[in-house]
Amino acid sequence: MKRCVEIEPLLYRRVADALTAEEIARVDAHLAACAACREESARILDVLDMARTRPFSGRPRVAPLAGPSDMAAATLSRWKHRQRRRATAIALAAGAAAVAAAASLALMPGIHAPARERSHPPAPAAEGWEPDVDGAWDAAGVLELEPGADLAAADDELFSLETNEQ
């Protein structure tokens, strides 16, 4: 049987509640007279019926919890469990961050050195001891000139070191 092309879109719009009262009357009048469109209309409704989910035959294996709503109680219990886990994870992360911060502070020489000085006060100077100034300069390496280096620049560097020491 041949369906009517001008009516078919209306059949779909009807299941989508998208027809005006006038269109509904028009479709109803047409269906009363047209077997092919009646059949198509029934098939569209049948598709919708078949698309619906079917209830599961078996009961849930999980034992129901006490309370007026199993779903509410079970979900709340899961929520609280998650919150506890989350709080623990945050506490662990905070602890790990604190340990990492403490470790990095301990390893930073600029911060570590004064602490060592405080814990180990310098020994009194031995009699006749003199500071090894030349050795200190050598260790600093500031006076070692690269081949072809500018002497004036080296002097400026030395001057700035002296200034900083004052």
Place this chain on the structure above:
Amino acid sequence: VAPTDERDAKLRAFGEVPDAAQRDAALARDFLEGDDTGFAMLVRRHERSVLALVRRYADDEDAAQDLAQRAFLKAFEVVRRRRWFSFRGPLPFRAWLLRIAVNLGKNHARDVRRWRRAPVEEAETAAPVACVGAAALEREEQARAIRAAVIGLPRRQREVLTLRIDAELPFADIANVLGTTENAAKVSFHQAVKRLRELMAGGEE
């Protein structure tokens, strides 16, 4: 402006908030203030719709219950994260929840397929079938194919169709949930049904 903010603004633009939405918003506020009753009541108010939505993607009632609970947990997580924005309007709890349920179900079905290398509908095939005639068996086969096709529909069509036939929402509510217009929801529904009907007609040939 983020797309979610746009959608939220659109939801508020619908004007008067229905009583049910106001009640949800009040319960969500109670929950944010640490009241477990607000949590439980929100679950009770919406569990039927959520279960109806996720059953489509579940192998059995246990899986459906688990999916429904996960949908609620995600929705409450969203409520908690968005609490600072609640001053801009009521928390559209149901819209968030149902949108989460539809897409969580879809993701679950996808993951199950990935692990089992078999469609979710296989579980239905494995279910014992009572002694029925050939016509009934054929119809049941057709129904399985159509339900499988529903899962494979384009996202918006699937969302609209399942919110309509599983959760049995009016189109105005579907539009609210999806942050679209009622007319657009009807168009998507129309397209989805047409696609399924074409599939059925193809099977009949």
